[in-house]
Amino acid sequence: MSTLNDYLGQKREAITARKARIAAGDSGPKTLTAQVRAEGRSGIRRIRIRDFQVISDSEADFAGYDLGPSSPELQLGVLGSCLTHIFLIQAADRGVPLESLEVEIRGQIDPRAGRPGFEQVPIYPHDITYTVNVTSSASREEIDALQEAVERNCPILNLLKNPQQIGGEVRLTPSRAEGLAAE
Secondary structure, X not given: OOOHHHHHHHHHHHHHHHHHHHHOOOOOOOOOOOEEEEOOOOXXXXXXXXXXXXXXXXXXXXXXXXXXXXHHHHHHHHHHHHHHHHHHHHHHHHOOOOOEEEEEEEEEOXXXXXXXXXXXXXXXXXXXXXXXXEEOOOOHHHHHHHHHHHHHHXXXXXXXXXXXXXXXXXXXXXXXXXXXXHO
């Protein structure tokens, strides 16, 4: 049976090869894309990224069918996935043994946010914390150094911690039904 430490050996080889490609100039900026479509009468959001799809939905009290996690829940999951992956990368790169690794993310969201009496409550997930449960023969100092490296290098953690400029536009396509009604 393969173990997490076996995987870390494979990860270390991949990291070494990737660093060599970057040093040789064979790698540069990459554009990331995602498309999201609201579907039919269910209102579910089908998220398409490369050849993958994820369904996002609301709970019943928000006219959803609870067919998938909400956007704020997905954001916490994305943070947890990224932290876990960066822990694996940093552990492999540093030779820190890991028998098991599990990351739990917690955050608060209040549906009353922005309403009278709750104007100061953020409308976005806040008070976000993470807990890493790790089984390892590494020393406390090695694990602390690992966490520091993860926090320095985790793209999603740093995206959330640092203000971002996000541009947006809306492209309007006239409805065919409106065009037919005007004739």
